[in-house]
Amino acid sequence: MSGMPRESGSPRGIAVTAWVLRMAWRDSRGSRRRMGVYVLSMVIGVAALVAINSFGSNLESAVDSQARTLLGADLSMESSRPFPDSVEAWIGTLGGEQSRRTSFSSMVVFPRTGDTRLATVRAMEPGFPWYGSIETDPPGAATGWLGHGGALVDRTLVQQFGVEVGDSVRVGTRAYAVQGVLVKTPRESAAVSLFSPRVYIPLAGLDTLLLDRGSRAEYETYFRFEDGRDVEAIVDTLGPKLRAARVGFDTVEESRENWDDALSNLYRFLGLVGFIALLLGSLGVSSAIHVYIRQRLDTVAVLRVFGARSGPTMAIYVVQSFAMGAVGALVGAGAGILLQMTLPRLVADVLPVDVAFSIAWGAVATGVGVGVLVTVLFALLPLLSVRNVSPLHAIRSTVEPASRRAFDPVRASVLSVVAVAVLLVAVMQAPSAAFGLAYAAALAFVFLLLAGVARLLVWAVRRYAPSSGSYTVRQGLANLHRPNNQTRLLMLSLGIGTFLIGLMSVTEATLLRQVAVAGDESRANLVFFDIQRDQADGVESVLRAEGLPVLERVPIVTMRLASVKGRSVADIRADSSRGETWQFRREYRSTYRDSLTASERLVAGTFVRTAEPDAAVVPISAERDIAADLGIGLGDTLSWDVQGVEVPTVVSSIREVDWRRVQTNFFFVFPKGVLESAPQFSVILSRAEDEAASAAAQQAVVRGFPNVSAIDASLVLQVFDAIFSRIEFVIRFMALFSVLTGFVVLAGAVLSSRTQRIEETVLLKTLGASEGQVLRIMIVEYVALGLLAVSTGLLLAVGTGWLLALFVYDTPLAIEAWTLSAIVGGVVLTVLFIGAASSRGIYRRPALEVLRAET
Amino acid sequence: MSTVLSVRGLSKTFTSAGRPLEVLKEISFDLQARDTCAIVGPSGSGKTTLLGLAAGLDRPTAGEVVLCGHAMSRLDENQRAAVRNRDVGFVFQSFRLIPTLTALENVTVPAELRGDQDASRRAVDLLGSVGLADRTGHYPAQLSGGEQQRVALARAFINRPSILFADEPTGNLDADTGGHIVDLLFDLNRSAGTTLVLVTHDLELAAKTGRIIRLRGGAVVEDRPLTAPAVGVDG
């Protein structure tokens, strides 16, 4: 006999490769449709990734190419006070074209309907924006409105009050004709208008009383330089001086960077949500391959008997997985591009630029690559068992697969490569590496937790399943435990989507309840602010005349920190070792009173009610969190700049504040007897029993006191609801990918266990089961599976929601039974539907025919 | 004459439910080229286990199998696979055709495995000689049991093996069909000059071979060349 046959030469290697490819193709006969469904489960994930990343790249190029329209000018300066003379002098020397804008909050009145609403008023000069344009409805209004002394208003006002072009809108004592509705404006996205709708009026002729009387304003000057000046250079020299004068500035480059960061964070975050779908899909493919490969064990053993080595034999199935991954990823990329076209509409409200559609091939390639990589890696896990198939299996089908070694180095390395790959993709996709790591960790945690809950539920069903009663019910439940069942995988893959959606619902309900509670009971639900000292009595009498109570009148004094613990704030800000100095720079609105309110609790020291008339240092009370931020405690000294007057104080008490109540809480509370003579304004809290009473009171107050603003709780709730549902919509949309993937994985699982199910059915029918009974067993199985999956997800959602409520929102958990029932019903019915659809043909055809038709 | 299969002191012990179970005890025999041999014995006596060991599908607990000059216990699984591919043919009781391959493709598998790209013509010839010339494109599910076993016979001979193992090749077939398969088996064997090891219950079939090895409880109780008188140790 000759020497050992070996496969060394490369022609031999090519022959082996050819054989592997040929066998991979042939072996897939009869399973290709099934494989198509397996592949579908990762199509969705790849589609999500490709769509979001490709869209993100469109977004980035849109921001880059439209950078100047983001600012609308070459340079802007802004301050919360009129510019000091020094700054005005610099502005004068800068030249170029200039345009001023002053923005402030004020009540606006629509005399035709009598409605009033707190709005953001922007008083403008001609010129700005030079880049990009204000778009209005009707379009012509954008050009002429300033010249005609008219106004432009936000669509929100049209929707809320039925404002029409030609109506008049009153700001302070002046009335303007509404000439158009704002559609799009540079520098701001439409989402802003939810908080406070905008009203554009000319700066010339503005009722300046509104500005003089305490309302917070923003003064801006915009520049355009036609001489191609280096704006960054101007900013480099002027910047420090502007900062010292508390004047902010913005350049095209800066606003481009800001938007770039914000938007890439947004789409990257969405991409991470899409990545869950891809992982789920890969798990689904992996599990389907697990079942598939078990049906191929005979083939593998026969190939081994006739001399196939384990490497090439396993390669057959790796090639098949790769092909599935590649097909899935390509189809996914195609679907992703289609999806990409719909994304702009989904997030148009928060976008400052027009996004032009183009395919970002880099994003497509990444999506396809990640899809194939993840599929093959996940498929390798079940495929490794091919290595251990003994040729003995061919002569004795009962041979158990070679017992798995306690530690399999190959398996362990595949597992670690999978982990590293997932981590890498997460880090690559996340806004930052730390975020990616945290995300991957959280994901692993959620997966493990879901798997744990699934295991527990399956165990419980087995343990507590009825042992008597309807046979169909018992058999249906028992089917969940059939050999090679994918019950737990399905609970996991269906559970993740349910978890995401359930968590969103629970969180929304909890937060809404919290806001609702804040405006409920006999508490204030109507707040008037910016009330001047000489107006407070007048406002109170207007309210009483309207039949509304004055629950509280809170004086407010604005001040800034001059020094903390003897060290001047300028000094602290110059100290670069300190990170965030915002708390030292900000303007504080403090009050004075002789008692704690219902929302406050003393946690340390003594609350001083009234200051000694001749005290050199005033004892004040600090809120706990701000004290921590400023690094101060009991006995520390703070010196305040109260509009030019220095007031030395010492922290005599620390309070804990329940911030959920609107507008009435303070970081610092002074005792009575100190600030009474300081410049101040007031907030008055009242309560209206219904919206009509609230609206009437607001109108009456604004008529008498145009500078006074009002907010009522229903408005807060409405705004909150609108913002939250927008966020929720986007996250739900992403979660939907996971849900869909779960359903596709289910279809794949049913198809992969088809042979087994047929055998069961045939056996049952042979034993005399009617078609009806067989169908009922199937229904019980899928309903039970759906219930188990949905319970897994919802248990975890409610648990997480409860923890969030307890530790983050600090409020009781609120559950909307209706929403949760809808989720349960939706999932169970869909599972039943998909299960039944994928079982088509198993239960109806006569036993014998079914047996013959399937391979 | 060259020794194709040499079995020396072969023992196999399984650990089943924690207890050792000695399935084969010290089996020894030699087969020369062109020998035919039947292994008979009651169910559970170890016939299949012996066949598996002799064909290099498994490793013995003790003893050695030398197959076409290769001491099988010194080879790893992949090397044994190469020996099987080159020198061994196999026929199973339950046919074991690959369901996703056509009859022709099933027959060419062993040839393709050794890199033989033009085995198709020989496979077609072989299928013709088992009477299935017109069924080459059919899948196993479209063939009857007897037809499937005939495809399996063609597959077993495609690589012109030195030795053919058949484990109860007629066990799943009715008597007529089985008879036809046996005739084909012996015809092919004769014309290819292959050594044949046959496991069977069927004494009539066993009688067609040149030697009968009778197993009971894992031990050889009778090893009788059919040309010589029986040397019975036990009934």
Ligand SMILES: Nc1ncnc2c1ncn2[C@@H]1O[C@H](COP(=O)(O)OP(=O)(O)O)[C@@H](O)[C@H]1O
């Ligand atoms: N993998 C195994 N594990 C445990 N026992 C086995 C295994 N394979 C075979 N046996 C046992 O070995 C004995 C011989 O089996 P076998 O060789 O199949 O007998 P035969 O083919 O003569 O019917 C039987 O008792 C069988 O149960």
Ligand SMILES: [Mg+2]
């Ligand atoms: Mg046997």
